[in-house]
Amino acid sequence: MLDDVDKRLLRQLQADPSVPLTELAERSKVKVGAAARRLEKLAAQGVLKGQHMVIDWSALGYSVEVSLRFTLDKTQSTAFDEFLAAARLIPEVVAIQTFLGVVDVRLSVVAKDMAHYQKLYRDQILVLPHISELEALMHVATIKSSDSLPI
Amino acid sequence: MIEIDDIDRAILATLSRDATQSAGAVGKALNMSQPATWRRIKKLQDSGVLARRRVDLDAQKLGFGVTVFLGVKLATKGRVSLEDFERAVTAIPEVQTVQHVLGLYDYRLRVVARDVSDFERVLRRRIMTLPGVGNVEANVLLSEERCLGPL
Numbered sequence: 001m002l003d004d005v006d007k008r009l010l011r012q013l014q015a016d017p018s019v020p021l022t023e024l025a026e027r028s029k030v031k032v033g034a035a036a037r038r039l040e041k042l043a044a045q046g047v048l049k050g051q052h053m054v055i056d057w058s059a060l061g062y063s064v065e066v067s068l069r070f071t072l073d074k075t076q077s078t079a080f081d082e083f084l085a086a087a088r089l090i091p092e093v094v095a096i097q098t099f100l101g102v103v104d105v106r107l108s109v110v111a112k113d114m115a116h117y118q119k120l121y122r123d124q125i126l127v128l129p130h131i132s133e134l135e136a137l138m139h140v141a142t143i144k145s146s147d148s149l150p151i
Numbered sequence: 152m153i154e155i156d157d158i159d160r161a162i163l164a165t166l167s168r169d170a171t172q173s174a175g176a177v178g179k180a181l182n183m184s185q186p187a188t189w190r191r192i193k194k195l196q197d198s199g200v201l202a203r204r205r206v207d208l209d210a211q212k213l214g215f216g217v218t219v220f221l222g223v224k225l226a227t228k229g230r231v232s233l234e235d236f237e238r239a240v241t242a243i244p245e246v247q248t249v250q251h252v253l254g255l256y257d258y259r260l261r262v263v264a265r266d267v268s269d270f271e272r273v274l275r276r277r278i279m280t281l282p283g284v285g286n287v288e289a290n291v292l293l294s295e296e297r298c299l300g301p302l
Contacts, residue, residue: 002213010206014206014208017204017205017206045212046209046212047209047212047213048206048207049208050207051169051171051205051206052166052167052168052204053167053170053202053203053204053205054167054202054203054204055167055200055201055300056199056200056201056202057301059153059198059199060152060153060155060200061152067250091299091301091302094297094298094300096295096296096298097220097292097295097296098293098294098295099220099290099291099292099293100290100293101289101290101291102288102290106220135255136254137253137259138252138253139250139251140250140251140252140253141250141251142249143240143241143249144241144247144248144249145249147247147248148247149208149247150244150245151213
């Protein structure tokens, strides 16, 4: 299991992923060599999987973001697989999540404007297989997006 | 909003998968020099397209076994200040994401918890006690995948 030093390192790294190692070690109150070894170990254990850059789609002109929540027709056993395979082919889909609950699948979709969204919705979303119910939440603003774990 | 070309798109695709690569390594894969690649990355950062860096951690391995998305409808709209709700909900460490949406719900929250009983604690003590909370719908996340998006 992780000890307090590991937790401090991960907490600091989450808060500021681009911080240089020496600075990260200092903020976590651990020597640089020890910090490097610990991060390596966390990576080897699969706890620390890597880093990625988040693309701000609105900066590229995709000002519309919609959460599409689907309930699928589960009388067919292949419904999930076929739906997900088809959804992956739509370029404007930026995230796919599956759920246990009222909603089965959620797609995050970006579009340049409402006209683009409407075309996308008609031509690509509504033709997805095995949709039983579909409802849209229009994204207004992101209030918090840390995605940090409360380690 | 900025115009980007195919090389920019390739850089975005690379960095949205792995942000730890140096400008030299990214350029090499695209047959570009380190300085030229660096200038493009800088431009994408300055324009806000490359918004921020994220650390990918294995939530399960860190003891966070449950992620739940909550749809929250405020009970007494008009009487409750959105700012009060937003300030209170943002301060909850287990709440990773808060999005203001239009549709069936007013807010969409991403909540992480150690297990189902821990989630119940967060829901009862933290979420249900927020100012103005009305209807809450919960969906437990089963799987999640990020897609490349319209590049």
